[in-house]
Amino acid sequence: xxxxxxxxxxxxxxxxxxxxxxxxxxxxxxxxxxxxxxxxxxxxxxxxxxxxxxxxxxxxxxxxxxxxxxxxxxxxxxxxxxxxxxxxxxxxxxxxxxxxxxxxxxxxxxxxxxxxxxxxxxxxxxxxxxxxxxxxxxxxxxxxxxxxxxxxxxxxxxxxxxxxxxxxxxxxxxxxxxxxxxxxxxxxxxx
Amino acid sequence: xxxxxxxxxxxxxxxxxxxxxxxxxxxxxxxxxxxxxxxxxxxxxxxxxxxxxxxxxxxxxxxxxxxxxxxxxxxxxxxxxxxxxxxxxxxxxxxxxxxxxxxxxxxxxxxxxxxxxxxxxxxxxxxxxxxxxxxxxxxxxxxxxxxxxxxxxxxxxxxxxxxxxxxxxxxxxxxxxxxxxxxxxxxxxxxxxxxxxxxxxxxxxxxxxxxxxxxxxxxxxxxxxxxxxxxxxxxxxxxxxxxxxxxxxxxxxxxxxxxxxxxxxxxxxxxxxxxxxxxxxxxxxxxxxxxxxxxxxxxxxxxxxxxxxxxx
Numbered sequence: 001x002x003x004x005x006x007x008x009x010x011x012x013x014x015x016x017x018x019x020x021x022x023x024x025x026x027x028x029x030x031x032x033x034x035x036x037x038x039x040x041x042x043x044x045x046x047x048x049x050x051x052x053x054x055x056x057x058x059x060x061x062x063x064x065x066x067x068x069x070x071x072x073x074x075x076x077x078x079x080x081x082x083x084x085x086x087x088x089x090x091x092x093x094x095x096x097x098x099x100x101x102x103x104x105x106x107x108x109x110x111x112x113x114x115x116x117x118x119x120x121x122x123x124x125x126x127x128x129x130x131x132x133x134x135x136x137x138x139x140x141x142x143x144x145x146x147x148x149x150x151x152x153x154x155x156x157x158x159x160x161x162x163x164x165x166x167x168x169x170x171x172x173x174x175x176x177x178x179x180x181x182x183x184x185x186x187x188x189x190x191x
Numbered sequence: 192x193x194x195x196x197x198x199x200x201x202x203x204x205x206x207x208x209x210x211x212x213x214x215x216x217x218x219x220x221x222x223x224x225x226x227x228x229x230x231x232x233x234x235x236x237x238x239x240x241x242x243x244x245x246x247x248x249x250x251x252x253x254x255x256x257x258x259x260x261x262x263x264x265x266x267x268x269x270x271x272x273x274x275x276x277x278x279x280x281x282x283x284x285x286x287x288x289x290x291x292x293x294x295x296x297x298x299x300x301x302x303x304x305x306x307x308x309x310x311x312x313x314x315x316x317x318x319x320x321x322x323x324x325x326x327x328x329x330x331x332x333x334x335x336x337x338x339x340x341x342x343x344x345x346x347x348x349x350x351x352x353x354x355x356x357x358x359x360x361x362x363x364x365x366x367x368x369x370x371x372x373x374x375x376x377x378x379x380x381x382x383x384x385x386x387x388x389x390x391x392x393x394x395x396x397x398x399x400x401x402x403x404x405x406x407x408x409x410x411x412x413x414x415x416x417x418x419x420x421x422x423x424x425x426x427x428x429x430x431x432x433x434x435x436x437x438x439x440x441x442x443x444x445x446x447x448x449x450x451x452x453x454x455x456x457x458x459x460x461x462x463x464x465x466x467x468x469x470x471x472x473x474x475x476x477x478x479x480x481x482x483x484x485x486x487x488x489x490x491x492x493x494x495x496x497x498x499x500x501x502x503x
Binding site: 036156163 | 194195197199202206209210231233235236237239241242244249308314
């Protein structure tokens, strides 16, 4: 199980940045299908780097790594040359005022979860509802719904993926902060 | 392995973990996690989402909970409490008799918001300092707003109209989103979507019907309906996000709004009461509000024992 301190750190410090990161990738990466791959690889790099030494500032670190990853991929694809990145939104620097909206966002957590729950397919939704809202065990859910425990397990797996996706791509106040991490504001830093 | 494949396997492991792992499974999972950081981050990401979903327990249906735990004697107590509430609410309440005592009380303290989901799926958001009683059964859906303000996103059900009692008014939804504010017999209904019917309890059957964009204001037996733009309605409901929006309100009115959300009260004195202001503020951030008044209008701000006095 994930009992390592580094895992706790990762869940506490890095994963909450996901909506911001997703939005950043959506703005700056044309191929939508590759975004979850990019995100996961960025996570893996952050995780590995943090095993050696934890970064002081997590947000800039995550976005720096993501940016480097994007450059690597672009080079490998050699479809797009570096100049063409001028088109990308990441050059449009805007220094948003620090938002106090993360606070509101925290209070919206339940609402977000509920919205995510509502979007699940009916059977999956019922399983998640019984498991998380009513607090039944998987076995009890199976009994209550008259389905096999394997089906419950499959629906739980499906449900958590859909929830993670919905929570990670939410469009709300926090995402405006992504614009503050436009690392291409100094293009000469690009090697 | 693509992100998608790793995520799928991670989800399968977590689902098994959620059910309970055998020692052998646990070992195999550890092996898989150690294989690659990609596996591990996929696992942690889903684990985090699944843990966050624990908060959904806050939505647990109060009726279901009651069914499990209430011995019959408890019903009697509730019946007595309900009867007392009815008496306290005035004679008109006597017309409304619960056939079976049930339901749940909800309340928020000053400065707090709370979202609850009723057994029928209707979403209720309580504003600051609000008390209400919700009763949802197979036969009816009733909310009694004792004080404060609440926003309703009603799941339509033609068989069971959704009814809110506030002061001497009855508000019946016709499938909609609306909010009700009550201070004694002052009742204000703001309709965001759909249509509601507002009736005086001793003149049932002579309803005022309000559509989206309408605000119904009542005092005693009088009723005023005004029409507002969508953005004005959104401003009126901005409290749902913990924000107050002002658009050419007087300082006295703005202070009154802040005072609903904070124990520390703002008192505006003299001609400063008539200054008109606009802007949006976090409802619980009195300090920034008065600071801006000081800076913007050169008003003096003095705090004395929980009261912030603002004057020229």
